[in-house]
Amino acid sequence: MYTIVRREVFSDTTFLWEVDVPDVANSAEPGHFVMVRLHEGSERIPLTVADFDRDKGTITMVIQSLGKTTLEMRDQYKEGDSFADFVGPLGLPQHVSKVGHVVLVGGGLGVAPVYPQLRAFKNAGNRTTGIIGFRNQGLVFWEERFSAYCDNLIVCTDDGSYGTPGFVTSALKEVLERDRPDLVIAIGPLPMMSACVETTRPYGVKTMVSLNAIMVDGTGMCGSCRVSVGGEVKFACVDGPDFDGHQVDFKELVLRQRRFKGEESKASEDYAHICNVEKVLFEQNKRNYKKFKDLAPHAVKMPERDALERSRNFKEVNLGYSMHDALEEAERCIQCTKPDCIAGCPVSIDIPRFIRHLLVRDIDGALGVINESNLFPSVCGRVCPQESQCEAQCVVSKNKKIKMEPVAIGRLERFIGDNARAPKTVAARFERTLGKVAIVGSGPSGLAVAADLARYGCDVTVFEALHVIGGVLQYGIPPFRLPRDIISREVDTLKNMGVKFEVNKVIGKTFSIPKLMGDMGYDAVFVGAGAGAPSFLGIPGEFAGQVYSANEFLTRVNLMGGDKFPYLDTPITLGQSVVVIGAGNTAMDCLRVAKRLGAPTVRCVYRRSEAEAPARIEEIRHAKEEGIEFFFLHTPVEILTDADGGVRGMKVQKMMLGEPDEKGRRKPVPLDEFVELECDTAIYALGTKANPIVTQSTPGLGLNKWGYIVADPVTQATTLPGVFAGGDIVTGAATVILAMGAGRRAARSIGAYLQGGKQKWPVTQEDADAFTPPGAIGAAVPAGATPTTSQSESQS
Numbered sequence: 001m002y003t004i005v006r007r008e009v010f011s012d013t014t015f016l017w018e019v020d021v022p023d024v025a026n027s028a029e030p031g032h033f034v035m036v037r038l039h040e041g042s043e044r045i046p047l048t049v050a051d052f053d054r055d056k057g058t059i060t061m062v063i064q065s066l067g068k069t070t071l072e073m074r075d076q077y078k079e080g081d082s083f084a085d086f087v088g089p090l091g092l093p094q095h096v097s098k099v100g101h102v103v104l105v106g107g108g109l110g111v112a113p114v115y116p117q118l119r120a121f122k123n124a125g126n127r128t129t130g131i132i133g134f135r136n137q138g139l140v141f142w143e144e145r146f147s148a149y150c151d152n153l154i155v156c157t158d159d160g161s162y163g164t165p166g167f168v169t170s171a172l173k174e175v176l177e178r179d180r181p182d183l184v185i186a187i188g189p190l191p192m193m194s195a196c197v198e199t200t201r202p203y204g205v206k207t208m209v210s211l212n213a214i215m216v217d218g219t220g221m222c223g224s225c226r227v228s229v230g231g232e233v234k235f236a237c238v239d240g241p242d243f244d245g246h247q248v249d250f251k252e253l254v255l256r257q258r259r260f261k262g263e264e265s266k267a268s269e270d271y272a273h274i275c276n277v278e279k280v281l282f283e284q285n286k287r288n289y290k291k292f293k294d295l296a297p298h299a300v301k302m303p304e305r306d307a308l309e310r311s312r313n314f315k316e317v318n319l320g321y322s323m324h325d326a327l328e329e330a331e332r333c334i335q336c337t338k339p340d341c342i343a344g345c346p347v348s349i350d351i352p353r354f355i356r357h358l359l360v361r362d363i364d365g366a367l368g369v370i371n372e373s374n375l376f377p378s379v380c381g382r383v384c385p386q387e388s389q390c391e392a393q394c395v396v397s398k399n400k401k402i403k404m405e406p407v408a409i410g411r412l413e414r415f416i417g418d419n420a421r422a423p424k425t426v427a428a429r430f431e432r433t434l435g436k437v438a439i440v441g442s443g444p445s446g447l448a449v450a451a452d453l454a455r456y457g458c459d460v461t462v463f464e465a466l467h468v469i470g471g472v473l474q475y476g477i478p479p480f481r482l483p484r485d486i487i488s489r490e491v492d493t494l495k496n497m498g499v500k501f502e503v504n505k506v507i508g509k510t511f512s513i514p515k516l517m518g519d520m521g522y523d524a525v526f527v528g529a530g531a532g533a534p535s536f537l538g539i540p541g542e543f544a545g546q547v548y549s550a551n552e553f554l555t556r557v558n559l560m561g562g563d564k565f566p567y568l569d570t571p572i573t574l575g576q577s578v579v580v581i582g583a584g585n586t587a588m589d590c591l592r593v594a595k596r597l598g599a600p601t602v603r604c605v606y607r608r609s610e611a612e613a614p615a616r617i618e619e620i621r622h623a624k625e626e627g628i629e630f631f632f633l634h635t636p637v638e639i640l641t642d643a644d645g646g647v648r649g650m651k652v653q654k655m656m657l658g659e660p661d662e663k664g665r666r667k668p669v670p671l672d673e674f675v676e677l678e679c680d681t682a683i684y685a686l687g688t689k690a691n692p693i694v695t696q697s698t699p700g701l702g703l704n705k706w707g708y709i710v711a712d713p714v715t716q717a718t719t720l721p722g723v724f725a726g727g728d729i730v731t732g733a734a735t736v737i738l739a740m741g742a743g744r745r746a747a748r749s750i751g752a753y754l755q756g757g758k759q760k761w762p763v764t765q766e767d768a769d770a771f772t773p774p775g776a777i778g779a780a781v782p783a784g785a786t787p788t789t790s791q792s793e794s795q796s
Contacts, residue, residue: 001082010141022057030116034088035218041568046212050112062112085467087504096120100182105131107188122149137162197245209245211236222552223534255645287337299408300329323567326415336395344393347373367420381414435523435754440507443471444736445528445727448743454497456773463505475559508693531728532691541639550685575680577601582685583613607635607668716746721761
């Protein structure tokens with residue numbers, strides 16, 4: 001958790017957070033940004049670093065409350081509160097040097113991220129002019145801060161209530177005419193930055209802009225933040241966020257920024273409802289929150305498995321409420337002032353109180369209430385005769401004027417027990433004697449090497465860039481193929497063996513490999529960061545809003561809960577028809593997920609025949625059985641868009657197989673025949689490229705021509721002493737089991753390297769074969785669990 005050490009309010013919509021994050025503060029530079037996630041179910045949002053203090057170990061951000069998440073940040077978090085995730089610093093810092101006269105333009109919220117760049121350029125010996133603009137005087141902030149580093153400061157207000165009347169572009173034009181600058185930096189809303197770029201263009205003055213576009217991970221993995229700069233695809237999170245504004249395609253960027261506008265509106269409406277309920281039931285402590293006439297007369301039905309199906313297997317008949325079902329049923333509770341249902345419960349669960357928490361989406365808090373009286377809600381929610389106990393006493397069913405069914409208390413109890421986070425257990429500690437090892441990435445290779453090194457007696461720490469453990473197992477493989485409880489169980493096993501996990505740590509940004517092996521004291525490092533960066537075709541129209549990379553699409557669903565939107569925060573939009581490009585296992589995952597999300601028509605487009613498709617035969621068969629349509633021997637040539645920039649179809653060209661190439665695969669040859677497929681969404685599942693974040697920050701690390709790490713195929717040793725690597729970052733995109741095999745080989749080589757006192761490099765196969773692991777000491781002992789206490793509970 002991360003603590004807000006200072007909170008300052010500038011206006012009704014703008015506020016400041018200063019957060020205690022020493023690791024990030026120590027690495028932050030002007031131009032960097034961070035990713036913030038408030039709690040489980042929240043989206044990850046990018047925020048530009050407005051200031052940093054290395055001595056205090058803090059990062060400052062200035063935030064404008066526009067959408068659901070930033071409204072929640074404004075309303076629910078106070079100074080001293082903590083939140084879940086803070087990742088960074090990310091992006092590339094602004095290149096600061098002595099160039100002469102620098103004009104720095106900040107519009108509204110953009111004033112904050114301009115400040116550290118202003119300070120840096122001034123300290124570099126430049127003459128600086130600051131132009132900061134606001135809608136009115138009441139929104140002005142940090143004028144004194146800017147004055148300290150500006151040779152000339154111009155404050156503009158749109159309504160003329162303070163300073164110079166008019167937009168920042170007018171002031172910028174005057175400066176360009178009377179005192180031509182050598183460099184302009186403009187940060188603010190997209191329209192403002194675009195206007196500044198067009199203002200400077202006739203004068204030929206280089207103008208840098210900051211593009212914190214829509215992002216999912218912020219590390220270059222998803223491709224959501226792609227922008228066109230000088231006709232080339234760039235990723236704002238890795239290549240930016242600062243770009244030459246004269247090269248940016250702002251029209252295209254504006255269209256992409258609007259792609260989740262409808263979903264964001266729904267999320268804001270849902271959040272407003274939650275806030276109202278919380279205010280009435282928690283802050284004002286009111287009861288009889290609803291009138292009988294506003295209630296649905298019947299309880300939400302329990303979903304059941306088909307009768308014919310269940311007659312042939314032992315699967316559970318009652319499938320449990322969905323989030324929608326549970327919230328709809330919870331709304332039937334009127335929160336009466338004298339609840340008889342509590343007396344009807346044999347263990348006296350405070351039923352209205354746990355339903356109150358459910359109403360505000362605080363599922364963990366609801367479990368905490370139930371656990372005060374009953375530690376087995378999933379069991380009791382299934383087997384207790386609620387109809388003759390608590391539900392029989394429900395006031396709703398006693399209404400004499402309107403015949404109504406009681407609130408389905410038992411079904412809600414079961415939902416909470418099944419869906420709330422289980423209480424944590426305390427891991428046993430193991431004595432470590434062999435060495436201290438850092439593992440970069442918690443995907444298959446990282447988990448495999450961690451497991452073996454723990455058995456060998458190493459002190460192991462796994463660093464993960466995302467907020468959950470498992471890497472591609474979490475974000476890339478859908479739960480219908482790999483249930484999340486299986487991942488959690490295996491990770492918990494590693495924790496009980498003594499493996500430590502640090503999430504939100506981007507190696508290459510938060511820490512570097514030289515730092516890990518330097519003052520952080522690690523004896524060896526294993527890099528299992530995965531390949532990560534998505535690939536695109538470069539065909540017309542692929543920058544439309546509803547064009548996803550497979551990484552982004554699967555991450556939104558698998559990792560961020562997009563399938564539960566708007567009850568969780570991350571949106572996913574498909575429309576009525578989806579086309580997935582590619583026919584590998586990842587493509588099959590995208591196709592089958594899209595079908596499960598409710599898209600009526602889901603198609604696969606692949607330029608070769610079914611026989612050449614890289615996906616497992618079983619995966620293709622499953623996809624066909626689930627209603628997926630396949631267009632083999634077709635290749636996309638254009639994504640068709642409508643007047644608003646949305647996807648309306650895909651133009652594909654028919655192919656035939658020609659002669660075999662050097663690898664023996666028959667090469668697809670285009671035919672002069674085209675087909676237009678109607679679709680609302682396109683998903684690129686074309687494999688991945690090497691993610692450069694780790695490799696660019698590690699001098700001397702050998703890479704091949706594609707940017708992958710060069711490692712010995714047997715020992716996984718790299719060109720740097722003590723650094724090993726395996727998995728997709730070495731081989732390119734491959735299978736889970738291959739990555740795990742590389743991890744196991746690396747573990748044995750690391751053991752041999754440490755056992756030999758780190759004296760010999762590179763480790764050879766003979767060294768690895770001769771390694772004798774020391775005996776294990778101790779065992780994991782589970783501890784008792786305690787119920788959680790939620791933020792809402794502490795306020796009630």
